[in-house]
Amino acid sequence: MRALIDSVLADVAMAPLDLAPRRFGRVVACDGGLIEVSGLGVPIGSLCRIAQGNGTEHRAEAIGFRNGHTMMMMLGDTVLLRPGAVVRPEGQPGMLYVGEEFLGRAVDGSGSPIDGRGPVGSTTAWPAGGHRVSALDRSRVTEPFDSGIRSLNALTTFGVGQRIGIMAGSGVGKSVLMDMIVEGARADAVVVGLIGERAREVSDFVGR
Structure with a gap:
């Protein structure tokens, strides 16, 4: 047991120190794939990660608001989701990463690679809904x-x-x-x- 504690303390000591403030909320309700999050006011379209505390994570997208809570739709199943789970926003709200780095790659609906070839590495952001073009300009x-x-x-x-x-x-x-x-x-x-x-x-x- 002593060796295990020493190993954990050594890993913590080598971890980079990050004291920057971070926004987060907590899951207060779940109905099927729809969850309610308190304490995290993010714009509609924002993507968030839900930490389970056991190394697993869920992803969700903000779709609305109700009684001071943010309504989110799960991007996947709700297995192991628990009340009070920590929810943190990721990326820029309403923006997706695009670029030539995606050519020849296979990704899921969130742009994460599924082909086993590592991160895509794109840094160019684009509105998820695209840029509106007037009908007369088409x-x-x-x-x-x-x-x-x-x-x-x-x-x-x-x-x-x-x-x-x-x-x-x-x-x-x-x-x-x-x-x-x-x-x-x-x-x-x-x-x-x-x-x-x-x-x-x-x-x-x-x-x-």
Whole structure:
């Protein structure tokens, strides 16, 4: 026991001293994925980390306010979440990190890498909602977009700047068609968001 105490004290002695003030709140209520946090007034859209005290952390996003408490939606499950857990804000409210450092990487919904290749390292912040552009300032769709698939180019031509929807039943080849467009399209960069897909399908898509 003495050796264990000495080891812990040695680790504490070597840790950097940081006396800067830190803002934090505490979890006071939880209903499914919705939690209430007291003592932490952060803007809507702020991302926060919830410490469990046992080395695990949860992440949540501020979505509203009620009776002096901040309402947050959990970004994940609530397993092991306990009353009084410490909640701390992270990053800039309403901002996401972007940049060329993300090219060739696989990340989750919060921008954290899931490909095992270490941190992304981007330092450029961008509003999560993007910059609003007036409808009159948007350019017209006048240039055809080469999807790399001749049948689409001939029969349902895409346009640069146009939004396209692929709608069909499950298991009929939507993901395969997307994969073909990603492989054949002429573009400087391709960003693919796999939202609501099964983990196995995400792994297959990224591994192609």
